[in-house]
Amino acid sequence: MQCAHFMAGRCQSCQWLAQPYATQLANKQHQLVEVLAAFAPFQLLAPIASSEQGFRYKAKMVVLGTTDAPILGIVNQQNEAVDLADCPLYPEHFADVFAAIKDFIVLAKLQPYQVQQRCGELKFVLLSQSQHSGRFMLRFVLRSKNHLAVIQKYLPRLLAQVPAIAVVSINLQPQPAALLEGAEEIVLTTERLLREQLNQVPLYLSPQSFFQTNPSLAAALYDTAATWAVELQQQGEPFEQIWDLFCGVGGFGLHLASQLTAVTGQQPTLTGIEIAAAAIASAEQAASELGLTQVRFQALDSAAFAHAAAQAPDLLVVNPPRRGLGDALCADITRLQPRFMLYSSCNVHSLAADIAQLKSYRLVKAQLFDLFAHSSHAEVLTLLVRR
Numbered sequence: 001m002q003c004a005h006f007m008a009g010r011c012q013s014c015q016w017l018a019q020p021y022a023t024q025l026a027n028k029q030h031q032l033v034e035v036l037a038a039f040a041p042f043q044l045l046a047p048i049a050s051s052e053q054g055f056r057y058k059a060k061m062v063v064l065g066t067t068d069a070p071i072l073g074i075v076n077q078q079n080e081a082v083d084l085a086d087c088p089l090y091p092e093h094f095a096d097v098f099a100a101i102k103d104f105i106v107l108a109k110l111q112p113y114q115v116q117q118r119c120g121e122l123k124f125v126l127l128s129q130s131q132h133s134g135r136f137m138l139r140f141v142l143r144s145k146n147h148l149a150v151i152q153k154y155l156p157r158l159l160a161q162v163p164a165i166a167v168v169s170i171n172l173q174p175q176p177a178a179l180l181e182g183a184e185e186i187v188l189t190t191e192r193l194l195r196e197q198l199n200q201v202p203l204y205l206s207p208q209s210f211f212q213t214n215p216s217l218a219a220a221l222y223d224t225a226a227t228w229a230v231e232l233q234q235q236g237e238p239f240e241q242i243w244d245l246f247c248g249v250g251g252f253g254l255h256l257a258s259q260l261t262a263v264t265g266q267q268p269t270l271t272g273i274e275i276a277a278a279a280i281a282s283a284e285q286a287a288s289e290l291g292l293t294q295v296r297f298q299a300l301d302s303a304a305f306a307h308a309a310a311q312a313p314d315l316l317v318v319n320p321p322r323r324g325l326g327d328a329l330c331a332d333i334t335r336l337q338p339r340f341m342l343y344s345s346c347n348v349h350s351l352a353a354d355i356a357q358l359k360s361y362r363l364v365k366a367q368l369f370d371l372f373a374h375s376s377h378a379e380v381l382t383l384l385v386r387r
């Protein structure tokens, strides 16, 4: 990927960009082999490469500059404001939408927040796009509600200029701390969710819910997890009960349930657990659109849910945040003993620490999905089988 900001030393966010992409991928695979060496032998599949640019569905822009000349980007290590509206990680239309957003900031006289002086209103602009429809979700992170009325006044003009913007919201983040967003969200459009579709599965993104950063590779990841489950089923392992812990808006569970139903004609019972209530509402909406009736999504702590359970599912899917599953959840998985686990992780170190704790499981296969090209991070999907 050619990036003028990186070449000029203005932005170093893509830490591995100086390495050719093939070298990056080989290095990540090498690291995976090293970190999982203690669990050999297992089948290591070829890594799944990302597009080198335009793969990120979401931009998180700090608002800098002045009311008359806003900058959307970052403050770099030299303490300079860098405009990243043309960052090549984003799909091609982001730059046009950022230009329209800057016009809107000028028109509505939204003063960029100044951290040192603790003055100004607009802290961040968060822009997401559905890869399937090309439509956008736009969020303004503000210090207060002071400019709510003026934003509402000029919003129709922005929506007329960029009709692809489907959802607009204001997030209130009154703290002077470097927090990206606060708890309160005010949705300004009739549409409240951005509809994405990966493979044939609809996924509904609400302003605050998590979504995988690289939708094309997320589609490959979910499809692979479902394919592995179908293969096990075809080898005579019926999956009546599936749990999807840390399910977010339902990507893994919905793919598994719909593919297993399509192949076997029998719908498994799917239980999805996620801490964010908005994500659970999205997962329920998608399940109903898919015609899946044997589903139960609940807004709960995954560890508390597993701790209260008396019976194991046939297949357990887990996709925790970077910290991993942790001791308590590993202990309950060991107590419950599901026959199969699909563990997808964005942190190979916490993945290895958890597998080391799950002594009654054997690592059968692993595959790297390069969701985070040009960084040291990657997603790894593993299949674990009870010994």
Ligand SMILES: C[S@@+](CC[C@H](N)C(=O)[O-])C[C@H]1O[C@@H](n2cnc3c(N)ncnc32)[C@H](O)[C@@H]1O
Binding pocket: 210, 211, 212, 245, 246, 247, 248, 249, 250, 251, 252, 273, 274, 275, 276, 279, 300, 301, 302, 303, 319, 320, 321, 322
């Ligand atoms: C890496 S994301 C995976 C989401 C989803 N599986 C996907 O593919 O988009 C981790 C998810 O775990 C959720 N989460 C964090 N802590 C949790 C907890 N203690 N219990 C349940 N869910 C939690 C987050 O809100 C986030 O949606």
